[in-house]
Amino acid sequence: MILDRLARAVDDRLRLSPLTRKALAKIFPDHWSFMLGEIALYSFVVLILTGVYLTFFFDPSAADRIYHGSYAPMDGATTSAAYASTVRLSWDIRAGLLIRQTHHWAAVVFVAAILVHLVRIFFTGAFRKPRELNWLVGVTMLILALANGFTGYSMPDDLLSGLGLRIIVSVVESIPLIGSWLAFLGLGGEFPSDELIPRMFVTHVLLVPAVLVALISAHLAMIVRQKHSQFHGPGRTEHNVVGSRLYPSYTLRSLALFAWVLAVLFALGGLVQINPVWLYGPFAPAQATTPAQPDWYVAWGDGALRLFPPWEIHIAGHLVPAPFFPGVVLGGVTFLALYAWPFLERWCTGDRLAHHLLDRPRDHPVRMGVGVMALTFFGVLVVAAGDDIIARLLRVPVYGVLNVLRVLVFVLPALAGILAFLLARALRRGDAARLGELTRADLRVGRQATGGSDARREGARAPDEPEMPAPDRPGEQIELWPDGEVWRWRYHDEPAGLAILSNRAVLTEQEAADAARLAYPGVDHVTVPGPPPPPPPGRVRTTLRRWGNAALGVSLLAAALRQRRERRRGGGGDGPQRR
Amino acid sequence: MSRRPPVAAGPPGVSRRIVLSFLASAAGAIGFAVTYGLGGQTQWEGVCLAVAFAGLAIGLAVWGRRLVPVGGYVEEHEGFTPPPDEQAMTAAVLTAPDSPIRRRGLLATLGLALTALGVAALFPLRSLLPWDRTRPIRALKETPWGPGVRLLTSSGQPLRPEDVPAGTMVGVFPEGGTGAGDAPAFAVRLQPERFTRPPSGGHLDGVVVYSLLCTHAGCPVGLYLKGTGQVLCPCHQSSFNLFANATPVAGPAARPLPGLPIEVGPDGFLRATGDFTAPPGAGFWSRP
Numbered sequence: 001m002i003l004d005r006l007a008r009a010v011d012d013r014l015r016l017s018p019l020t021r022k023a024l025a026k027i028f029p030d031h032w033s034f035m036l037g038e039i040a041l042y043s044f045v046v047l048i049l050t051g052v053y054l055t056f057f058f059d060p061s062a063a064d065r066i067y068h069g070s071y072a073p074m075d076g077a078t079t080s081a082a083y084a085s086t087v088r089l090s091w092d093i094r095a096g097l098l099i100r101q102t103h104h105w106a107a108v109v110f111v112a113a114i115l116v117h118l119v120r121i122f123f124t125g126a127f128r129k130p131r132e133l134n135w136l137v138g139v140t141m142l143i144l145a146l147a148n149g150f151t152g153y154s155m156p157d158d159l160l161s162g163l164g165l166r167i168i169v170s171v172v173e174s175i176p177l178i179g180s181w182l183a184f185l186g187l188g189g190e191f192p193s194d195e196l197i198p199r200m201f202v203t204h205v206l207l208v209p210a211v212l213v214a215l216i217s218a219h220l221a222m223i224v225r226q227k228h229s230q231f232h233g234p235g236r237t238e239h240n241v242v243g244s245r246l247y248p249s250y251t252l253r254s255l256a257l258f259a260w261v262l263a264v265l266f267a268l269g270g271l272v273q274i275n276p277v278w279l280y281g282p283f284a285p286a287q288a289t290t291p292a293q294p295d296w297y298v299a300w301g302d303g304a305l306r307l308f309p310p311w312e313i314h315i316a317g318h319l320v321p322a323p324f325f326p327g328v329v330l331g332g333v334t335f336l337a338l339y340a341w342p343f344l345e346r347w348c349t350g351d352r353l354a355h356h357l358l359d360r361p362r363d364h365p366v367r368m369g370v371g372v373m374a375l376t377f378f379g380v381l382v383v384a385a386g387d388d389i390i391a392r393l394l395r396v397p398v399y400g401v402l403n404v405l406r407v408l409v410f411v412l413p414a415l416a417g418i419l420a421f422l423l424a425r426a427l428r429r430g431d432a433a434r435l436g437e438l439t440r441a442d443l444r445v446g447r448q449a450t451g452g453s454d455a456r457r458e459g460a461r462a463p464d465e466p467e468m469p470a471p472d473r474p475g476e477q478i479e480l481w482p483d484g485e486v487w488r489w490r491y492h493d494e495p496a497g498l499a500i501l502s503n504r505a506v507l508t509e510q511e512a513a514d515a516a517r518l519a520y521p522g523v524d525h526v527t528v529p530g531p532p533p534p535p536p537p538g539r540v541r542t543t544l545r546r547w548g549n550a551a552l553g554v555s556l557l558a559a560a561l562r563q564r565r566e567r568r569r570g571g572g573g574d575g576p577q578r579r
Numbered sequence: 580m581s582r583r584p585p586v587a588a589g590p591p592g593v594s595r596r597i598v599l600s601f602l603a604s605a606a607g608a609i610g611f612a613v614t615y616g617l618g619g620q621t622q623w624e625g626v627c628l629a630v631a632f633a634g635l636a637i638g639l640a641v642w643g644r645r646l647v648p649v650g651g652y653v654e655e656h657e658g659f660t661p662p663p664d665e666q667a668m669t670a671a672v673l674t675a676p677d678s679p680i681r682r683r684g685l686l687a688t689l690g691l692a693l694t695a696l697g698v699a700a701l702f703p704l705r706s707l708l709p710w711d712r713t714r715p716i717r718a719l720k721e722t723p724w725g726p727g728v729r730l731l732t733s734s735g736q737p738l739r740p741e742d743v744p745a746g747t748m749v750g751v752f753p754e755g756g757t758g759a760g761d762a763p764a765f766a767v768r769l770q771p772e773r774f775t776r777p778p779s780g781g782h783l784d785g786v787v788v789y790s791l792l793c794t795h796a797g798c799p800v801g802l803y804l805k806g807t808g809q810v811l812c813p814c815h816q817s818s819f820n821l822f823a824n825a826t827p828v829a830g831p832a833a834r835p836l837p838g839l840p841i842e843v844g845p846d847g848f849l850r851a852t853g854d855f856t857a858p859p860g861a862g863f864w865s866r867p
């Protein structure tokens with residue numbers, strides 16, 4: 001076959017096959033929450049693809065241009081080239097509106113996916129050693145994603161985004177000492193300057209995406225190097241990763257996810273209107289739209305601007321205007337806290353160990369409380385960005401809503417945080433596996449007990465949950481066997497009916513034994529001659545129950561496999577059962 | 580390995596489902612091309628592409644879950660605490676006698692050169708600032724308004740006092756500077772006897788002129804509530820009482836709208852007698 005010959009030819013020159021074999025066998029944990037980062041990644045790819053298309057038609061210039069085209073209300077009108085080209089892109093260029101809207105939706109999904117990804121990393125403690133660096137990279141990407149969303153949103157030079165831009169410029173100007181210099185450095189003059197649109201354009205399409213590409217590469221490289229973390233489970237230790245291999249299973253599933261992201265984004269882009277700039281009209285310094293709400297991911301800043309009282313500070317003839325606090329201080333504190341969290345937590349708990357097993361959110365009640373408090377706080381701010389809409393819907397004065405929100409923004413997060421803390425503590429201490437099973441006794445125990453210890457944590461583990469493999473546990477062993485010219489091994493827990501296969505074959509028995517010793521320190525090894533073991537049952541029990549036969553694919557062992565299967569069929573079961 | 584095992588047979592029906600999904604995907608792609616070719620229609624284009632990618636997604640997902648093994652594999656961690664002798668070996672290479680990082684004196688001058696270069700490289704950033712009116716603070720404080728500048732309406736017409744109606748606000752712009760971002764103002768006619776505080780820019784028979792830009796973050800205060808004499812900012816709902824020199828009465832704004840001092844010129848049209856009584860729009864450090 002041609003491919004075969006090509007592969008051999010490349011390998012003869014670069015000797016890639018050992019690397020490739022190892023890379024293809026990389027293990028991905030089978031848990032949905034590990035897909036969140038991938039959704040972000042694929043939205044970013046969509047952003048690049050659609051964005052490049054848009055650059056062919058968008059004219060990043062503030063110069064006057066007369067619009068001629070099929071949007072009748074504007075035909076013959078003179079606006080900025082940026083605005084006119086956006087309207088042209090939406091009305092007169094085939095597939096232009098589809099791509100424009102898909103680009104905007106992809107941005108919305110991108111930021112949302114990063115945020116949910118961050119929340120999952122936070123609550124499961126995936127940022128702990130050795131992954132702190134990747135957390136820092138991640139927070140930086142979040143900031144860049146927000147920044148790029150904002151510049152993209154502002155470039156079409158429409159009335160709505162012009163207002164947002166003016167507000168941001170005002171927030172920058174509010175910075176003591178250097179504010180107005182910074183604003184002028186960005187704008188090249190006073191707002192609204194002619195330089196602004198081209199500058200935002202080059203930032204949006206080149207600078208920030210280039211940095212994002214570099215950071216995403218670093219992010220993924222670190223994940224490959226450090227391997228994935230994983231949740232607790234049978235046969236999972238701090239020294240291994242259990243799941244599916246990159247090839248074939250994860251390649252197919254990840255491509256499927258990519259296709260899903262594309263499908264959803266194009267469906268949204270085609271069917272759900274977003275940012276119809278032709279309805280807002282071009283930017284004019286003396287005009288405003290109402291109501292004026294920004295994209296959701298900057299809404300928390302807008303909400304904070306609304307809620308913060310009219311307090312200004314005068315220092316020796318100088319002014320610190322009100323927007324400084326909700327704009328600059330809140331944003332700065334938020335991202336500093338995000339950057340600092342892994343180190344703060346390590347400092348508070350004194351936990352300097354590396355962790356590859358993830359926490360369940362309940363395992364760390366303080367983190368749970370702080371996280372829920374922060375999420376509630378930002379949730380209230382986002383709601384506050386719609387105070388005028390709420391007031392109109394409820395038919396109450398907007399200042400009533402404002403005053404209620406000014407109280408809620410402190411009360412709700414505190415309540416939610418304390419509640420989350422108490423529930424997590426009770427769950428951790430008691431026997432309940434889920435919220436519904438909590439008893440009053442659990443809550444009371446939670447209140448009385450002091451300090452956390454690992455002993456209690458072990459006790460809190462649900463009975464069916466595994467423990468760390470230990471040398472004194474009978475029934476647990478590593479089995480090694482020759483398979484043709486190569487060696488394989490597996491972890492076998494006879495009483496639990498659990499067998500986990502090594503992710504790749506190796507050349508010698510010694511290599512196999514070494515790998516097994518790293519993955520399951522302290523577990524006894526035996527060499528078995530064959531017949532080779534049954535197909536791996538895996539974590540996805542239900543999948544296997546439904547599709548027990550799929551295990552056939554393991555199948556360099558096809559013949560023997562068939563034999564075992566006959567036997568199991570005879571037993572009436574349709575798949576290996578763990579319990 | 581030269582010996583190739585036969586392709587594993589999957590559960591019955593699975594391959595057929597995958598094939599159908601891929602065919603649906605191809606149909607979606609063709610549908611998109613046809614829609615485009617026929618002149619394009621955003622909704623159809625979106626639906627066709629969505630079908631194309633969803634077909635791909637379903638086919639790949641079924642393939643990845645049912646024809647290949649899922650789960651049940653383990654990979655070992657090598658551990659991240661490097662053995663001490665390994666670290667020592669690396670350190671030895673880096674700190675060998677001829678190692679550049681041990682030449683402190685040379686390194687110091689190299690550092691100096693690089694620092695100088697780095698600082699010099701910052702200078703061209705100055706070009707991002709405008710060259711003409713160097714000091715941003717002056718630019719922020721000053722507007723095109725000044726003595727004798729006539730008030731124009733949005734259609735470019737000069738304005739007589741009697742053109743200002745009772746009950747609506749009229750946007751006004753400085754003659755010769757209508758495009759400026761900090762200049763927009765509005766004129767409105769009020770009953771002078773209802774003033775609780777004198778307007779900072781004075782008034783002509785109840786006609787007052789204020790900056791249109793909210794003192795919170797600079798949005799135009801577009802909504803005039805005639806009965807109460809209040810203007811409202813649509814961005815964060817600050818409101819200003821025009822009877823009390825446009826002082827903020829609610830919302831996040833902290834300073835009154837600056838007034839524009841006006842008079843009637845010899846031609847009978849309204850004109851400014853100076854700039855705003857304070858810098859318009861959002862506050863900044865050097866604002867008096």
Ligand code: HEM
Nearest residue numbers: 034037038040041114118126134135138139141142228229
């Ligand atoms: C541009 C946006 C981002 C992309 C494309 C991205 C992509 C990914 C992917 C594909 C993974 C592996 C799957 C997973 O564990 O979920 C991952 C893991 C990780 N991400 Fe992100 N991510 C982004 C943003 C972030 C942010 C905002 C944070 C945190 C503040 C973050 C922190 C991490 C960490 C610590 C891991 C390792 C977690 C583990 O192994 O369990 N990432 N990222």
Ligand code: FES
Nearest residue numbers: 793795796812815
């Ligand atoms: S800009 Fe007017 S209230 Fe914020």
